Structure formats: C-alpha cells, structure tokens
Amino acid sequence: MSSLLLLDIQAIDVAYGQLQVLFGVDLHVYRGEIVAIIGPNGAGKSTLIKSVVGLSPAQAGKIRFLNHDITQLAAHKVPALGIGYVPQGRIVFANMTVEDNLELGAFLIQNRAAKLASVARVFDQFPRLAERRQQLAGKLSGGEQQMLAIGRALMLDPQLLILDEPSLGLAPKYVDMIFDILLQLRQQGRALLMVEQNAARALTIADRGYVLELGHNRFHDTGAALLTNPQVRKMYLGG
Numbered sequence: 001m002s003s004l005l006l007l008d009i010q011a012i013d014v015a016y017g018q019l020q021v022l023f024g025v026d027l028h029v030y031r032g033e034i035v036a037i038i039g040p041n042g043a044g045k046s047t048l049i050k051s052v053v054g055l056s057p058a059q060a061g062k063i064r065f066l067n068h069d070i071t072q073l074a075a076h077k078v079p080a081l082g083i084g085y086v087p088q089g090r091i092v093f094a095n096m097t098v099e100d101n102l103e104l105g106a107f108l109i110q111n112r113a114a115k116l117a118s119v120a121r122v123f124d125q126f127p128r129l130a131e132r133r134q135q136l137a138g139k140l141s142g143g144e145q146q147m148l149a150i151g152r153a154l155m156l157d158p159q160l161l162i163l164d165e166p167s168l169g170l171a172p173k174y175v176d177m178i179f180d181i182l183l184q185l186r187q188q189g190r191a192l193l194m195v196e197q198n199a200a201r202a203l204t205i206a207d208r209g210y211v212l213e214l215g216h217n218r219f220h221d222t223g224a225a226l227l228t229n230p231q232v233r234k235m236y237l238g239g
C-alpha cells in the first residue's frame, strides 16, 4: 500500500448549536486503503464524515485533503476535489431513470461526450445497472438502489469515497453484494472511508479502523487488531 496521506483530520471539534458532538477527533486515510469508523449510536460517526464533505463544518482543528485545506470548504466544492460521498439511506431520485440518476453525479462535467463516457465507465463496473438503465430508480431493489447511489458518487472518479452505513437495512445477499463492491473499489486504487453498523464485517475488510465513543477517539488500529482486541470485542462486537 502506498503511504500517501490523502485525508488528514486533526483535532476537530464539531457542534450543532450549543451541542458539541466531536472533541478533538483525529483520523487519517492513506491512498488506496479502506478505513472503517465504528462506535455506538450517537458517537458522532456520521458527523465526522459530514465534517469532511462540508455538511457539518468543524469549529476547531484542521481537515486537509492532499494539499488542500478543506476545513471550511463549502459542500458544493468538495466533489471537484476528488471526494465522493454516499449518504446514509441509499438516496436516489425515484422518478428518474437509472441513467439520469447517474448523470446527476456528473453535474460538474459540461462536455456531453465526457459525461456519457463517465456513465459508460460506471455501467462497465455495474452491469446490473446497465441492464436497468431506462428503469425508474424507485423500481429497483434496495441493494440496487445502493449500488446506484454508489455509482452516482463514482461519476467524477473520486480518489476517496466516503460512505455512511452502506449496508444498513439491506437483505443479506445485497449486504454481500455491497461488501464485494467495496473490495472492488479498493482494488481500483480508491480509498474508502466508511461508517458501518456491521462493525465486525467492516473491520474484516478494513485496513484500519477507528472507534469513536461520545465524540472522542477511543481506539485506532488495523482492522485485524481491532477485531481481536478484547475491549473492542466486548464493547462493540458482541463479545
């Protein structure tokens, strides 16, 4: 694995109004690795990734992506830097076709041919979406909708893809499918930063993981080490 530091989160504080939810949190993502964030409900996992994509900006600390300081960057400027974001809840536009949903992910690409090339690249990766390109997104299964949400986030060919609970609420065969996709994305050299309810499974594929608790860094280590850490097992992996 390359040791190029892609994302560097240093000692960030985040609050919603008077309610502070992150306290001096650090996190790093290197090129091409999968990093998992785990921890109990309300620990601040979603807030941490939203701070990177400009949706819950940090009040203190620093966030760098490559050589850009993105601490205060507006959300609409993040995709152009090479950061894709798949929010929780497999959000797709139900009344639009699969193809049109994908094109929305390429809003920054003005050139029609370039946009279509991007659609073709995503269809190559997800033949299942290609077969359904004219279908309304609302008619897809939950797993296919999540695949579409991921495909849309890949339209601008991001170096870093950030995912919030990608497998939540999916039937087991679709959970398998999503985890296969995540491995496939790493294979392509992309870095992934993910929050996952299914902590054991996330740590199994993760190169490294972070445990957040009440808005603080609690543990960070390789995925394998966290999986066998007795405290982590007891508190977060059901013994």
Ligand SMILES: Nc1ncnc2c1ncn2[C@@H]1O[C@H](COP(=O)(O)OP(=O)(O)OP(=O)(O)O)[C@@H](O)[C@H]1O
Pocket (backbone or CB within 6 Å): 016, 019, 021, 039, 040, 041, 042, 043, 044, 045, 046, 047, 048
């Ligand atoms: N938009 C918001 N406005 C006010 N408070 C918020 C907002 N979003 C989150 N919070 C609060 O911030 C804290 C952290 O929430 P966050 O969603 O980051 O946790 P989480 O670790 O992702 O939890 P979960 O596992 O339930 O998804 C919680 O107490 C939550 O109620």
Ligand SMILES: [Mg+2]
Pocket (backbone or CB within 6 Å): 045, 046, 047, 195
């Ligand atoms: Mg969350």
